[in-house]
Amino acid sequence: xxxxxDNETVKLAVKLMTSAKDRKKNRCFAAEGVRLCRDAAESGAxxxxxxxxxxxxxxxxxxxxxxxxxxxxxxxxxxxxxDRISDTSTPQGFLCIISMDEEKDRFDVVKGRKYAAxxxxxxxxxxxxxxxxxxxxxxxxxxxxSGCCDVYSPKVVRGSMGAVFRLPVMTVSDFSDAIGKYTDxxxxxxxxxxxxxxxxxxxxxxxxxxxxxxxxxxxxxxETISRCSQRVMIRMKGRAESLNASAAAAVLLYxxxx
Amino acid sequence: xxxxxDNETVKLAVKLMTSAKDRKKNRCFAAEGVRLCRDAAESGAxxxxxxxxxxxxxxxxxxxxxxxxxxxxxxxxxxxxxDRISDTSTPQGFLCIISMDEEKDRFDVVKGRKYAAxxxxxxxxxxxxxxxxxxxxxxxxxxxxSGCCDVYSPKVVRGSMGAVFRLPVMTVSDFSDAIGKYTDxxxxxxxxxxxxxxxxxxxxxxxxxxxxxxxxxxxxxxETISRCSQRVMIRMKGRAESLNASAAAAVLLYxxxx
Numbered sequence: 001x002x003x004x005x006d007n008e009t010v011k012l013a014v015k016l017m018t019s020a021k022d023r024k025k026n027r028c029f030a031a032e033g034v035r036l037c038r039d040a041a042e043s044g045a046x047x048x049x050x051x052x053x054x055x056x057x058x059x060x061x062x063x064x065x066x067x068x069x070x071x072x073x074x075x076x077x078x079x080x081x082x083d084r085i086s087d088t089s090t091p092q093g094f095l096c097i098i099s100m101d102e103e104k105d106r107f108d109v110v111k112g113r114k115y116a117a118x119x120x121x122x123x124x125x126x127x128x129x130x131x132x133x134x135x136x137x138x139x140x141x142x143x144x145x146s147g148c149c150d151v152y153s154p155k156v157v158r159g160s161m162g163a164v165f166r167l168p169v170m171t172v173s174d175f176s177d178a179i180g181k182y183t184d185x186x187x188x189x190x191x192x193x194x195x196x197x198x199x200x201x202x203x204x205x206x207x208x209x210x211x212x213x214x215x216x217x218x219x220x221x222x223e224t225i226s227r228c229s230q231r232v233m234i235r236m237k238g239r240a241e242s243l244n245a246s247a248a249a250a251v252l253l254y255x256x257x258x
Numbered sequence: 259x260x261x262x263x264d265n266e267t268v269k270l271a272v273k274l275m276t277s278a279k280d281r282k283k284n285r286c287f288a289a290e291g292v293r294l295c296r297d298a299a300e301s302g303a304x305x306x307x308x309x310x311x312x313x314x315x316x317x318x319x320x321x322x323x324x325x326x327x328x329x330x331x332x333x334x335x336x337x338x339x340x341d342r343i344s345d346t347s348t349p350q351g352f353l354c355i356i357s358m359d360e361e362k363d364r365f366d367v368v369k370g371r372k373y374a375a376x377x378x379x380x381x382x383x384x385x386x387x388x389x390x391x392x393x394x395x396x397x398x399x400x401x402x403x404s405g406c407c408d409v410y411s412p413k414v415v416r417g418s419m420g421a422v423f424r425l426p427v428m429t430v431s432d433f434s435d436a437i438g439k440y441t442d443x444x445x446x447x448x449x450x451x452x453x454x455x456x457x458x459x460x461x462x463x464x465x466x467x468x469x470x471x472x473x474x475x476x477x478x479x480x481e482t483i484s485r486c487s488q489r490v491m492i493r494m495k496g497r498a499e500s501l502n503a504s505a506a507a508a509v510l511l512y513x514x515x516x
Contacts, residue, residue, distance in 0.1 A: 125383065129502045136505075138495030159502075201516060237396030237515065244387045244417075247508035250501065254509045257495065258459060
């Protein structure tokens with residue numbers, strides 16, 4: 001049983017819970033909690049290491065056995081050490097260190113399929129909710145601009161309800177340029193923006209395409225909007241200036257995928 | 259200038275920021291930040307007291323003058339005292355103590371109009387987002403079960419983007435019974451539930467009604483569902499068990515109000 005905070009596994013886990021840079025460097029991330037760890041196992045995520053407390057192993061026996069069997073390695077931690085790693089107030093005692101799935105996350109955008117693309121979405125709760133929504137509506141993949149928050153932060157992983165284990169998510173450098181190239185190759189690219197746009201209910205999505213969703217405060221960059229094939233909007237009645245980014249994404253992706 | 263934490267106004271503000279019980283007892287709540295305070299003034303909210311720091315008064319001169327003119331009273335606080343009241347890490351130095359608008363929040367549910375009703379929605383972020391969404395799509399009012407989180411908590415007020423200043427929001431005791439009575443009186447009541455339900459895109463909302471949205475983890479109570487006139491659902495494709503409550507609410511209210 002690991003009881004020291006100086007243990008290398010503990011130090012790695014703390015880094016993965018707190019630093020996007022360390023996640024990138026190690027090409028792995030952490031998923032904490034019974035539900036998420038079970039979900040990782042069921043989704044076939046590559047679990048490098050499964051960390052648990054004795055109390056949790058006892059309490060969640062069935063999940064514990066499954067996780068032990070699918071993980072490359074595992075280690076028991078003392079409750080005190082587990083609490084140091086956890087970012088929740090009442091840790092359940094399960095944490096998986098998961099390898100990023102580069103195969104899943106490297107994909108070609110194909111004509112006829114449906115994708116979401118997020119530009120500079122910075123709030124982890126919004127990001128998590130949007131990934132969860134994209135999966136629920138059957139998106140084939142999600143493109144992210146490099147200005148988005150880290151998709152492997154604990155908040156995003158939790159908010160996505162495990163969608164990050166399954167949904168192809170690719171970060172794209174030179175975002176507006178990449179979108180422009182998709183447009184030029186005949187893929188529909190829909191810029192969600194309230195100005196000079198067509199109501200989303202009047203758009204046919206039969207040919208698929210990419211639905212672009214912008215930053216919480218500023219929306220999509222003008223440059224990006226100009227490279228899209230169509231501007232679309234959600235018609236509103238009330239006084240609220242606009243919908244919350246994740247609420248807007250839900251409506252846009254629902255209309256696109258229904 | 260108020261510099262003491264023992265000042266009665268400071269003590270009241272702290273209570274309003276932290277305690278639903280004290281908000282209820284005093285029939286008022288707090289709105290913090292330049293944008294929200296401006297919004298309160300523009301929405302005609304009854305501002306009992308406007309609290310500010312000298313730095314904020316200087317920095318946001320125009321908003322400061324407007325707020326001074328529409329508030330019943332006002333007081334300057336030292337930066338240190340303001341920080342004690344604030345629940346943000348970088349306080350902007352504006353806070354309004356606002357009287358609950360009982361007139362706005364006491365309304366009759368009218369046939370032909372459109373309402374949302376939330377049963378035991380407990381996460382303040384979800385609640386705030388749903389209120390913002392309801393206003394954006396032009397809901398005539400929102401009904402809350404008594405098991406919902408407090409609609410006047412700072413997180414809800416902020417997340418609603420000021421919708422709480424304008425949108426009629428009424429808490430209903432004996433929620434399922436109240437819904438049953440609306441159903442009996444010929445008002446359409448739509449229970450969102452994934453079981454034995456009609457796809458939301460196949461429902462006509464021409465006659466208005468009430469869209470019911472349930473608790474984040476458990477959905478609507480069976481008793482409540484049984485008292486509704488129709489069960490509706492959002493069709494999904496992917497593996498995510500369900501949408502986040504606020505994403506589901508966005509799609510349901512969009513379809514109902516479009």
